[in-house]
Amino acid sequence: MSQLLNVQDFTLGFAGRDPLLNGISLHVDDGEAVALVGESGSGKSLTTRATLGLLPERSQHSGTVAVRGLNTLTARSAELLGLRRNKASMIFQDPRAGINPVRTVGDFLTETLVRWRGLSRAEALERAVEQLEQVGLRRASELVHQHPHQLSGGMLQRVMIAAALLDSPELLLCDEPTTALDVTTQAGIVKLLRDEQQARGMGMLFITHDLNLASSLCERVYVLRNGRVVEHGSAREVFLAPQEEYTRQLVGATPSIELDRVPAVPVAVEGEEPILSVDSLSKHYELPHGDTLTALDQATFTLPVGGSLGVVGESGSGKSTLARLVVGLETPSEGTLRLGVVDRPDRPLKARERKLLAKDVQIVFQDPYLSLDPRIAVGHAVADVFRLHQKQGRRQAQDSARELLGRVGIGPERFDAKPRALSGGQRQRVALAKALAARPRLLVLDEATSALDVSVQAQVLELVEELRDQLGLTILFVTHDLAVVSRLCSQVLVMHQGRIVEQGPTARILADPGDDYTRNLIGSRPRPLWDRDVITTP
C-alpha cells in the first residue's frame, strides 16, 4: 500500500509574485499524528487544502501532493470526489461556518450516508446517533433533532468531528479546530481527537499556530515559515532542542507558565488609596421577554497603585464587562466603582466627566484591525490625543506623537501611514501609543495580544512591561491565557459565569489553586505528550 500522504517539493503561487509555498515536502504515515505549525501567512492552510485538491483559483503549482498515490494536483474531479468521500476528511476552525443553520444536526450527519452510501433514512440516523455518542455527546438521540444554534461551539465542533469520522477516513485533516474554543473546551476536543486517531489508526495532519497544542497531540512536527518547511522532527526534539533560529524564537515566544518569573506583588504603601476599588459591582442587561442577564455579579476587589492585576476567564465569564465598566463604556447596575478619588455615577458619563476619566484610565482592545480609525493616518491619530489632553498646538502635538510612536517601536517613516498599511502587531503598538498619549495612570488591556501571532505577542508583551516600569503604570490585563498572566501580572482574579471565583497573588493561585474551576482551567492547558506521565495533576 502506498504512503498515506506524501507531499514532494510542492510549490504554489501566482504569476508575477513571490511563491506562497516554496518546495514543501512532508509525509504522514498510517496511524501517525503530525502537526503543521506556523504563524499566519506561513502557508499551513494552503498546504492542507491542496491535500483535498482545493487550490486557489488561477494559481500555478509544481511538485506532487499524493494521498495513497493519487496526485491531487492533477487528479480528475471524479477521483477527487472519491478521495474526499472515502479517504480524507477535514475539520475546520469555525464549526458554525460549515453547517447549514436551518437544518437539524441529524439532517447534516445523515445526508452523505443516505445519498452516497445508500443507507435508508432510519439506518443513517441510527449510525449518526452512534457516532455522536462516540464523540462524547450526551442525549444524542435528541441532539439529532436540534438546530446548530441550540448547540455551543464546543458541542458543534464535536458534531463536525462526528461528521468527519462517519466517512471512516484514513486521513483526518484538522485546520485549527480548537482556536475558536475556550481552553477547557479545547482540552476535551484534543483528547477526543487523540483517542479517535489512536483507536482507528488514522493518519492525522493537525494545523495550529500553537506549539504547546501541537506537542500535546502529535508525535511529529513540521514548522512552516513563509511557505517553507523550516524544521521538522519529533515534537519532543523540535520543542526541547530546536535547531533553527526561527524555531528557537517560536519556542521562546510561546507562552508558558513559569512560576519563578511571576512579577512580585508590590509592597503596599501605608495609607495610600488604591487606584481602583470595586465593591459588590454588578451589571445586568435587560433581555427581550423580560429576562435579565447578569454579566457581572457582585465583584469586589482592589488594585493598588503600580500593581498589575490579571483578570482571567473564558468567554461569557464577565471579564470584558468588567473592563468596559472600568473605562466607563458601561454603567454599573449596582455596587460601587471608585477610580482614584472619584466614585463612578450610575448614569452615563457627561462629556466633561469622560474627558477627566480619560486622564485616569485608558484601554487597548483585542482586535488590531478594528480598533484604529481606518481613514486616519496613525501619527495624526496619536497627535489628536495630545492636542485634546495636553493642550498642545498642531506642531507640538505632532512632535510629541512622533516621539511616543518611536518609543513603542513605530518609526517616523510610518507617521503618515494608514492603519491598513501596518501589520497586526504594529497596529496594536499604535493603539497602545494612542492610549498612552492621554497619560493615564491605569491601563486596561482587553485581550490586547490574543489576536496576534505568538512571536508578535511576545514583543508586544515585552513593550507593555517596559512601559509599565518606565511610566509607573498600573495594569489591568483581561485575558483567557493564564501563561500571559503569569508573565505580566503580580495578582490575578479568576472569573467564571460573571462571578469572581478566586483572587490573590498570581504565584500562589497558579501553584495552589483553591477553587475547582481554577484547577480545571490550569489543568486544561495543553501538556506535551512526553510530559504526561511525569506531571501529576496539581
Next chain:
Amino acid sequence: MTLSLSLPQQGLRRYTSALSPLAWAAVLVVAVVVAVSVFAPALAPYDPDYVDLNNVLAGPGAQHLLGTDALGRDLLSRLMVGGRTSLLGPTLVVLGSTLLGLLLGLAAGWSDGWAGKVLGRAFDILFAFPALLVSMLAVALFGKGLVAPIIAMTIAYVPYVARLTQGLVVSERARPYVQAYRVLGFRTPWVVLGRVLPNLIPTVGAQSALNFGYVLADLAALSFIGLGVQPPTSDWGAMIEESRGALLGGYVLPAFWPALVVVVVVVAVNVIGEEISDRIGGKLS
C-alpha cells in the same frame, strides 16, 4: 522550480481593469451628456425655441440632424438645452436629500433613546408615500413648475439616505475605534461629524448615485404629465409630452430621442452607482 515568475503585463492589467468596461462607458456617457448640457447655448445649432412652421416633423437630415418637432423646432438643439433643466432637477434633489438624509440618519443612529426610534418610524412613514404622489401633492399646493416637484422629491428621497445612514452609524458606533474615541474623552459631535461621517460617505454616495437615476426618471414623468417644466422651456420629459400628438399621427422620432436620452442616462448613472457600491463591499443590496 517550474513556477514561472514575473509576468508584468498581467500585473499591469490588474490595475487598468480596475474599472469594468461597462463602468468606463457609463462614466463617458454621463460626462458627455453633462458637458453638452452645460455648453448647450454655444453648441446648439439652432435656437431651441425657434418655430419654423414650414419645416414641421422633418426627418433626420443634413439641416436638422435629428429632425424637427410638430412646431418645426430643431430636436437636437432642444435635447441639448433640455439637458440643463432635466439634469439640474435631479442634481438639486440628490444634493438636498443626501445632506438632509445624512444629518437625520446620523442623529437617529447616534441617539439610543426614543429620539432614534421616533426618527426611524418617521422614515418608515415617509417611505410609504411614492415620490411621484408627494410631488403631485406639492404641485397641487404650490403650483406647476420645477420648484415644487424638486422640494417634494427631496423630501421623498430623504428616507432612502437616512435609513441607510442610520444603519451604518449603528454598526459603526459599536466598533472598537469609535469606542476608543469615547474612552479617550473626545466630544461626541467631533467623533460623529469629524470621524464617523467621513467613513460613511462612500456608501451613502453610492446610494445617492442610484437615487439620481430614479429622480431623473421621476421628474421626466412629472413633466410628461404636465405638472413639471412648462412649455416652451425645453426639457426631456416635456418634449415627450409635447410629442404625444405627433406620436398618434405616426411620427415617432420627436418622442423617441428624448426618451432614448433619458433611458441612456438613467442606465449609465445606475451602472456607476452599482460600481461604487460593489467596490465598497456591496453594502447596498
